[in-house]
Amino acid sequence: MRILKNMIRQPSALFGLAIVALVIFMAVAAPLIAPYNPDEQMFDGLTLEGAPLPPSAQFLLGTDTLGRDLFSRLLYGARTSLIIGLVANGIAVTIGLMIGILSGYMRGLVGNALMRFTDLMMAFPALLLAIVLAALLRPSLWIVAMVIALVNWVQVARIVYTETRGLVERDFILAERSLGAGHLRILFHHILPHLMPTAIVWGTLGIATTVLLEATLSFLGIGVQPPTPSWGNIIFESQSYFQAAPWLVFIPGAVILLTALSFNLVGDALRDILDPTQRGRG
């Protein structure tokens, strides 16, 4: 509650929250709001020459090259983006937390090996690694989520590692240990709770990264495959036609931008609220 109150006080965070709420609403209520079936190729959705229709009263945001309603496709696309955002990012944060905690807590061979592996993964450009995995695995919605998770855990692991190293040195952990607490108790009762703010912040910021990565993969043709609508593949399907029908590229583009921006704004505000020492740092 305190967090929410603090957030509403900042205009940018409030804006972010509102858009995030709107996107979630779009995704959940898609079947109720969508004026048409997103996959239906409508006869009156194309001009006589077979070109897509610009925005009008009948088709709010116009139609795509196959005569499908863009507004309806965007609503269902919100589902794809949010499912991937939540699943991929949930897995990424979980992997990052586990590897970060373990390598930060365990001295010696295992901890070192885990951290060197993380450093190694940082040497790969995220998009290219995702491209390799997606190209090898023949993408579907869940594969794309997995691929993004396998690429995005690295940063979380690095940050959690640094924080865990700091926590292990603190007196209260030393006190616990001298009282005879086991490793598991220290890890889960004393270290993990302190890492929750970090996990929440990165869980939110990561959704923005995930939405962008999914859109980019789909734009390159190796993300979510049509006819399942995703914001990225809507643009992928229309890009060769974008000079004649710019709305097909720029409306979904604006939706992706707004969504990613909102998750970034909310994540940034959360960081300020949960960790005042980070306030104002870039």
Added chain:
Amino acid sequence: MIFLILRRLVQTALILFGVAAITFLLLYALPADPARMIAGRSATAQTVANIRHELGLDQPLLSQFWNYLVGLTEGNLGRSYAQKTDVGALIAARLPATLILMAAGIFVEVALGLILGVIAAVRRGGPVDRLVMMASFVGVSAPQFVAALLLLYVFAVTLAWFPMSGFGTFAHVVLPATTLGILGAGWYARMVRSAMIDVLNQDYVRTARAKGLSSVRIVFRHALPNALLPVIAMIGIDIGQFMSGVVVVEAVYGWPGIGQLAWQAIQQVDIPIIMGVTLVSALAIVIGNLVADLIAPLIDPRIRAR
């Protein structure tokens, strides 16, 4: 100092070895069968077996890895499935175009970031300051391919100031380089701003002011050099971002570099090419970080003293 450099070189070599190992494992451990892909769909089992033998795919994993490493040291990145040519040669032929694009993109990003960051720091709370803070967020939230298509639509299709695509003249570089640099510029500006503000609050800057130095001289002589260090470190870290951006930007603008090569390879599931580009990119990232680390003490005597 020399010990430090040696240690970083050894670390870099180890990371490169790890990069090669991971690339190898991805290439051979995942479900796609390279021999079948080269042979094509209609090939007989015998042909596939022959190709497998020719490529050494019937050998044990470790000796395959050894052959792969030996090949890498000779610059052998394997053969393309679709183009049937040497991947190393394909990449080498296209690398210069990518390097030009990256250099131009980094220039746009850093130049914009420095200018905006300095103005924002000097005029704190002013309109440029607020613009920088907003732009940094919008920039990292914007999909690069949409920015590319937007610039293309406005400046090439509608205004016809620049060519739609291609390579060769200065006009061809402008839009791709701007796409590559503009989104991250806000973030650089933010960093320059906070570094500058830290410095501007220091005693020696107050002394300089008290001496009667002009504010232009204070900003450019005393404050800016201190703000450059994080920028250089950031460029080193950012090489990865640039390599990712290059794939998208080259695909949209038809820029004949390794990003376009990778993009075409994606369409044909030509895995050796994708792997080769990934490996070269990883190499660029590792070298970028190394160079940033090695340049830092040259610029900042405080690091040298440590």
